[in-house]
Amino acid sequence: MSTKESPDTVPPAVIGRAGSYSKGVARRQEILDRAIEVFRERGADGTSLRRIATAIGVSHAALLHYFDSREQLLVAVYEHAESQRDTAAEFDDRSALDVLVKAAVINVEVPGMVELYTTLVASALAAEGTPSQQFFSTRFARLREDLTERLRREQSDGRVRSDVEPADLAALLIAASDGLQIQWLLEPSVELERTLESFAVLLAPPA
Numbered sequence: 001m002s003t004k005e006s007p008d009t010v011p012p013a014v015i016g017r018a019g020s021y022s023k024g025v026a027r028r029q030e031i032l033d034r035a036i037e038v039f040r041e042r043g044a045d046g047t048s049l050r051r052i053a054t055a056i057g058v059s060h061a062a063l064l065h066y067f068d069s070r071e072q073l074l075v076a077v078y079e080h081a082e083s084q085r086d087t088a089a090e091f092d093d094r095s096a097l098d099v100l101v102k103a104a105v106i107n108v109e110v111p112g113m114v115e116l117y118t119t120l121v122a123s124a125l126a127a128e129g130t131p132s133q134q135f136f137s138t139r140f141a142r143l144r145e146d147l148t149e150r151l152r153r154e155q156s157d158g159r160v161r162s163d164v165e166p167a168d169l170a171a172l173l174i175a176a177s178d179g180l181q182i183q184w185l186l187e188p189s190v191e192l193e194r195t196l197e198s199f200a201v202l203l204a205p206p207a
Helices: 022-046 049-056 060-064 070-089 096-109 113-126 131-156 166-186 192-197 199-203
Strands: none
Touching: 022 049, 022 070, 022 113, 049 060, 049 070, 070 113, 070 131, 096 113, 096 131, 096 166, 096 192, 096 199, 113 131, 113 166, 131 166, 166 192, 166 199, 192 199
């Protein structure tokens, strides 16, 4: 999930190369759009650079013009899919819990996206300075900040208990969402939405 940026926030750097001219920028987006479809249709086995290049009708060399590695491409694919999802979902006015529930539900509705997410997070933990590590370190910091601010407002409005630091609540909610999605990967019968929504009871102010 991405977050709404403040006017002073520096936009995230483009993953890979953006393309020098409008045609190149459009071509890069076309590649990412098609790569999302390839991943959706074929899962992780269909996401090698060469297979994606074949599926979208470009040469392997053309794909390397924008992305240096399979990992860089997959990070860009995830970032692109997430940005499309967040724009469509209109998260701005939602509560912190609603944001996470909606994002998790959208994730599991797209075959392969939860698998891609967990694969990239594992890569981020494996070594420093990799595309995955750089992307997810920034992403988690931004997500914690966004949820913390939402929770702080909800505490001020009396909608969320105020005896726990909002930053701690934000970190716990992210951990619960990610952990439940991993459990869902292993056992699809896990009721992800209902389980996450039970946090409404835990977050409610004392009677």
